Amino acid sequence: MKMDSKKMKNELEKRLTNSNRTFSFDRKKDELRIENKQTGKGITISLPGIIAKWEVQKEKAIDEVVYYVEEGLQAMDGDVQLSGKEKNIFPVIRSTSFPSESEEDVPFLFDEHTAETRIYYALDLGTTYRLIDLQLMQKEGWIPERIKETALFNVRSLSTDMKSDQVAGNMFYFLNKNDGYDASRILNESFIKGMERKMNGSMAIAVPHQDVLIIADIMNDTGYDILAELTMSFFTSGRVPITALSFLYENGELEPIFILGQNRKK
Incomplete structure (x- = not known):
């Protein structure tokens, strides 16, 4: 069966x-929006990306979208509170193209991270989470610094066990706990x-x-090529893509690297 926007929408x-x-x-x-009749809050989904998946x-792609829409709408409908949920506040990494405000035009709390990434802040609700926006902060009288400090403290409590694989003299480490905060x-x-x-x-x-x-110990040019292929493969298969670029870590700084065959540019 050939899938198109009309069939996916239906x-x-x-x-x-x-x-x-x-x-x-x-x-x-080519977008479908699902809204709560009472609140007007909702979720807009882009169909081309879902069709590509x-x-x-096949059906797994649709099941996944339905699950996240249901969870997202449920999170919007609930009376979400920060107070008493301090241990459930975490930072999340998103691309710089990710929206800076909700669909109701309420600005999200976020910080610039690299040329490719931003840091947003989320309240974990169990099976889903809600990005923290200015409205939620003002409702409870929280200031940005409190949320950021709490989130960075909590991320340090998460497991950092990694799997490793050696390829062509280079070592690659993978962290993949599937908890939304890898x-x-x-x-x-x-x-x-x-x-x-x-x-x-x-x-x-x-x-x-x-x-x-992914953390890589690069020993030769082949290592850069392998990292580029790995990163692109994960980028195209992830539920929430961030960036297909890798970063060099030097002196506590992250610098994007552009890898073209045997050539690499910072």
């Missing part, structure tokens, strides 16, 4: 139909510094999507 509407929801389709942008994963471990300074001490060559880091962190 399939998603069928699975997400609820008496308390409305659907609207923007043909020009469907070509590879990429966030890049903000655990003591962990990153500890990994730096293990390096024999150049240290490179990649966060292709939110559920993986």
Whole structure:
């Protein structure tokens, strides 16, 4: 069966139909929006990306979207509170193209991180999470510094066990706990510094999507090529893609590296 936007739209509407929801389709942008009738809050999903995943994963791609939309709408409907949930506040890494405000035009709390990435802050709700915005902060009288300090403290409590693989004389380390905060471990300074001490060559880091962190000990040019292929592969398969670029880690700084065959540029 050939999947197109009309078929995908119909399939998603069928699975997400609820008496308390409305659907609207923007043909020009190829986007489907699902809204709560009472609150007007909702989620907009871009269909081309889902169709591309469907070509590879079939029904699993649709199941995944339905799950995250259901969880996201449920999180919006609930009365979310920060107070008493301090241990559930975490930083999340997103691309610089990620929206800076909610669909209700409320600015998210975020910090610039690298030329490719930003740090947002999330309240973990169990099976989903809500990005922290200014409205939620003001409602409870929290200041940005309190949220940032709490989030960075909590990310240091997450497991940093890694799997490793040696290829062509280069060592690659993978962190993939699937807890939504794998990429966030890049903000655990003591962990990153500890990994730096293990390096024999150049240290490179990649966060292709939110559920993986790659650290590479690069000993030769082939290592850069392998890292580029790995990062692109993860980037195209992740639920929440971040960046297909890798970073050199030097003197506590992350510098994007552009890898073209045997050539690499900072």
